[in-house]
Amino acid sequence: MIHRLEAIVLFYKPYFLWSMAVTILIIIFSPYILTCITTKLLLTIFIWYYTNETSSKRKLVFYKNLGISTRELFLAVFLIDTLISITVLLIIKAFI
Amino acid sequence: MIIELDNVELYFNDKRVLNGVYLKLETGKVVGLLGRNGSGKSCLLQILFGALQPKYKLIRIDGQAIQKPLYYLKIISYLPQLHFTPNHLKIKTLFYLLQLDWEDFTNHFENFSTYYHMKLNNLSGGERRVIETYAVLKQKGKIVLLDEPFSNIAPLYIEKIKSLITSEKSQKAILITDHYYKDVIDICDTLYLLNNGCTKQIKHSKELETYNYLNVDTI
Numbered sequence: 001m002i003h004r005l006e007a008i009v010l011f012y013k014p015y016f017l018w019s020m021a022v023t024i025l026i027i028i029f030s031p032y033i034l035t036c037i038t039t040k041l042l043l044t045i046f047i048w049y050y051t052n053e054t055s056s057k058r059k060l061v062f063y064k065n066l067g068i069s070t071r072e073l074f075l076a077v078f079l080i081d082t083l084i085s086i087t088v089l090l091i092i093k094a095f096i
Numbered sequence: 097m098i099i100e101l102d103n104v105e106l107y108f109n110d111k112r113v114l115n116g117v118y119l120k121l122e123t124g125k126v127v128g129l130l131g132r133n134g135s136g137k138s139c140l141l142q143i144l145f146g147a148l149q150p151k152y153k154l155i156r157i158d159g160q161a162i163q164k165p166l167y168y169l170k171i172i173s174y175l176p177q178l179h180f181t182p183n184h185l186k187i188k189t190l191f192y193l194l195q196l197d198w199e200d201f202t203n204h205f206e207n208f209s210t211y212y213h214m215k216l217n218n219l220s221g222g223e224r225r226v227i228e229t230y231a232v233l234k235q236k237g238k239i240v241l242l243d244e245p246f247s248n249i250a251p252l253y254i255e256k257i258k259s260l261i262t263s264e265k266s267q268k269a270i271l272i273t274d275h276y277y278k279d280v281i282d283i284c285d286t287l288y289l290l291n292n293g294c295t296k297q298i299k300h301s302k303e304l305e306t307y308n309y310l311n312v313d314t315i
Contacts, residue, residue: 003192003193003194003195010185010193058176058179061174062180064145064147064165064167064174065173065174066193067169067170
């Protein structure tokens, strides 16, 4: 189980900085949890679409070999990303 | 364990790729699958793995129909035709995630012993292929699918991979497809030819000429 979770984090890693940049924009323009969740959902859908339409699609076999379906992978990425973003949002809001 | 793939029908738009496929894998046996370019070999492996959904298919394990993708049940591992490991992954991370034994690997492939801390995209295509093939062969799943494991690798490594396949087959059912037909014939216990979307079991290598897979008098 831990290996599968680590593999999902590995998949999420290249998107982390981009996602943080989006989070900062959310904090500046609309610092609400609902905005954050909606944006992250759209971002995850975009990553899913990008992965499916490019050669990155074949890399999904690596995760399938670990028993992680594409749906599970993107759902987990969405949850991790949203959790991190909401935490950052709440921390920054507490100081403003 | 006996795995049967039956009644496969696969279409891409209106083009029929597979029709009337039957394959039987068995623990302790290596099954070879040959076929021309574009005959649907890779699609067939993807269907069995669960990564490709055809119009119809029936997968039975020990006589029982299985609905879920096999990868989801964690009983299968699959080496696709092209690199499938993340590019920036370190070899040591790969071995950790897939729970592989580095010492065992370097016992088979001594030349790789200094590569432990390297990233996969810093290796040559062939070296990366060797690592990926080893990783798939050593997974805990009882079914192994290998799509062109011998392509682009040195003859010395081909022999080592063949001996690895032979040693792993006692606990696993292995399906292998490659254009290096001599190597496939060499290690397989059962041979199928995929021709016109259908599988035909090949009892004698000469049949490969009859079905125009090989030129006459090649064997």
